[in-house]
Amino acid sequence: MIGFLCLLLTVGIYWVAKRMYRSLPKVYLSPLLITPLLVVGVLLATGTDYAAYSSGGKWLSLLLQPATVAFAVPLYTFFHVLKKHISEIVVSVMTGSVVAVLSSALLAKWLHLDSGLIHSLIPRSITTPIAMNVSASIGGIPAVTAVFVIMTGLLGAIMGPSIVKMLRIDGEIARGTLLGTGAHGTGTSKAFELSSLTGTISSISMVLAALFTLAVAPALSRLIFP
Known part of the structure; x- marks a missing residue:
């Protein structure tokens, strides 16, 4: 369950960051910069370890193969x-x-x-x-x-x-x-x-x-x- 929530968290933050970047295309608002920073911040604030995050986040990594x-x-x-x-x-x-x-x-x-x-x-x-x-x-x-x-x-x-x-x-x-x-x-x-x-x-x-x-x-x- 935690892994699934982490997956939704990552996708949700990226989606919001992408919309912000389209409206205001500044370097410091790049989704590639904003998303990992916010995800790490949430994980630290909630005490979620990497293993728990990876159980859901790994699916995004697997999508790199068909994307390539x-x-x-x-x-x-x-x-x-x-x-x-x-x-x-x-x-x-x-x-x-x-x-x-x-x-x-x-x-x-x-x-x-x-x-x-x-x-x-x-x-x-x-x-x-x-x-x-x-x-x-x-x-x-x-x-x-x-x-x-x-x-x-x-x-x-x-x-x-x-x-x-x-x-x-x-x-x-x-x-x-x-x-x-x-x-x-x-x-x-x-x-x-x-x-x-x-x-x-x-x-x-x-x-x-x-x-x-x-x-x-x-x-x-x-x-x-x-």
């Missing part, structure tokens, strides 16, 4: 665009993935974090399920990695549009690649707010970034931390 498959629809719609720009997208995502891994590892090393936290931070820029697997394979803590992934996604979705505007990135291919590579699923959700093509490019970039990171993270981790 649904990306195939816009991919099919804009296949001709993807085919035309595939080389630029692949090179950009590959470069961004390597930079994300290296910058995370070097920053963690500079901050003198312990080994577990360092390896948990390395795969922070890819989608959660794959990031947790990468973390486990290189000696990280999957649960901690999930937190870093969520934080990266939220920051990317909030700051991404401002960076795009500041750097005057007008091309939809470039915008989609930036958001998908840097902020995975959360960035892709934001990219679809900009345009269908931007969201489509972001979704394929998110998948490519996960594959590249899965391939290079273990090797780079051993190189930096022999």
